[in-house]
Amino acid sequence: MTVFGKPLRARFAGAALLAIASAVPVLALAQSYPSRPIKMVVPFAAGGSVDVLGRVIADKVSLALGQPVVPDNRIGANGTIAHQMVASAPPDGYTIGMSGTSPLVLAPHQYKSLPYDSRRDFTYLACAGTTPFVLDVNPALPVKNVRELVAYAKANPGKLNFGSAGLGNSAHLSAELFKQVTGIDMVHVPYKGNALAMADLVSGQIQVLFDPVQTSLPQIRAGKVRPLAVTSKTRFAELPDLPTVAESGYPNYEFVVWYAFIAPAATPAPVVARLNSEINKVLRDPEVKARFAALGANLTESTPGECANFVRSEYAQWGKLFTDLGIRPE
Structure with a gap:
């Protein structure tokens, strides 16, 4: 039997040789990785x-790897500059990135x-934990x-102002979700940064702020502020x-x-598996977990999948909330 004029057996043999040839560099990379700094x-800022x-x-x-893993802070454009660097880097394991809720979803x-x-543009090495x-x-x-x-909000609709670091950021969405669940009406006041929003909460220019635990403490x-609740399902140890x-x-x-x-x-995949294994070892380290628990972070392990x-x-969940809130892409 022939396909496009070439015997089928010959095509299978050629495909097998091609697969073996393409696998050799990957296996060699996995065995020698890493051979230089990552x-x-x-x-975000230091x-x-x-x-x-x-x-x-x-x-x-x-x-663990025997090679330096060197942090490179590339701030700006809500994390998009850094993510473009990672997305466009060679897929060889020598450029990785920190990420999270805001830039990804x-x-x-x-x-x-x-x-x-x-x-489409990233391989996920590990999800590392959460912060309320x-x-x-x-x-x-x-x-x-x-x-x-x-x-109070129901008795004074539209009279409470809540701040955030900008339209559609995490603090804004946490407050909008709260409004949706409780059925209250508050006015959003976006700022150019979380520190400015906190300063106006302290001064009384705004009355409500959903703020990361690290900066609230x-x-x-x-x-200077009165905490009412934490947004996670479990209480914060501090x-x-x-x-x-x-x-x-x-x-x-x-x-x-x-x-x-x-x-x-x-x-x-072998490089991803190696990095996932070493990252997870750190995330399960009792000393590391305790250190970040004091900062409000609950560290957890995960597979790449x-x-x-x-x-x-x-991505799907927050896309729906954006649609429900009528927030259109700019």
């Missing part, structure tokens, strides 16, 4: 939670044009818990008396931001 692109987690992982993975619904597609927000209010607001806040301890929103009467509410490690699409499936699920 760049870890970090999309000192933030993503940067700190990335540096801890980089230091410990460097020891929020930005695609915020912007009409991105220099990457989070569903704290629902903070200005102390002058006459509410002491979530139920009182909801009652100093203001809470100084008595504020053990603070209930969750779910415990406060709204069991369907949960909002956390999450972290992920990425590499360019088509990164060889589990992480990819999680990101796809989050």
Whole structure:
């Protein structure tokens, strides 16, 4: 039997030789990897939670791999600059990146044009954990818990202002989800950064802010803001008396931001498996887990497949919320 004039057996033999030939470089790469330093692109500024987690992982993975894993902070454009670098890098395991909720599943619904597609352009090495927000209010607001806040908002529709670091960012969406679950009306005031929103909460220019635990803690301890609840399903160890929103009467509410490690699409499976294994070892380290628990981060392990499936699920969920809220890509 022939196909396009060539015997079928010969075509099968040729295909087998081609497969073997193409597999050789991958096997050689896996056996020698890594033979030089690895760049870890970090999309946010030094000192933030993503940067700190990335540096801890980089230091410990460097020891295991015998090669430096070097953080490279590339800030700007809500993380899109860093993600474009990772997406366009050679898929050889020598460029990886830190990522998370905003650039992977929020930005695609915020912007009409991105220099990457989070569903197509990345290999997911591991999803690393989650961090909740704290629902903070200005102390002058006459509410002491979530139920009182909801009652006050319903009695004063449209008179409460809540801040965020910008339209469609995590803090904005956590508040919008809260509005949707509780049926209240508050006015969104977007800022050019979370620090500015917190400053106006402290001064009373806004009354409500959903804020990462890391930046809320100093203001809470100084008595400058009043925490009402944490947005995760479980309480935060550093504020053990603070209930969750779910415990406060709204069991369907949960909002956390999450972290992920990425590499360019088509990164060889043996390299992905090696990186996943070493990242997970760090994430299960009791000392590392305790350190980040104090910062509000719940570190968890995952396989590359589990992480990819999680990101796809989050992408669909937040796309629906953007549609429900009428937020159109800009």
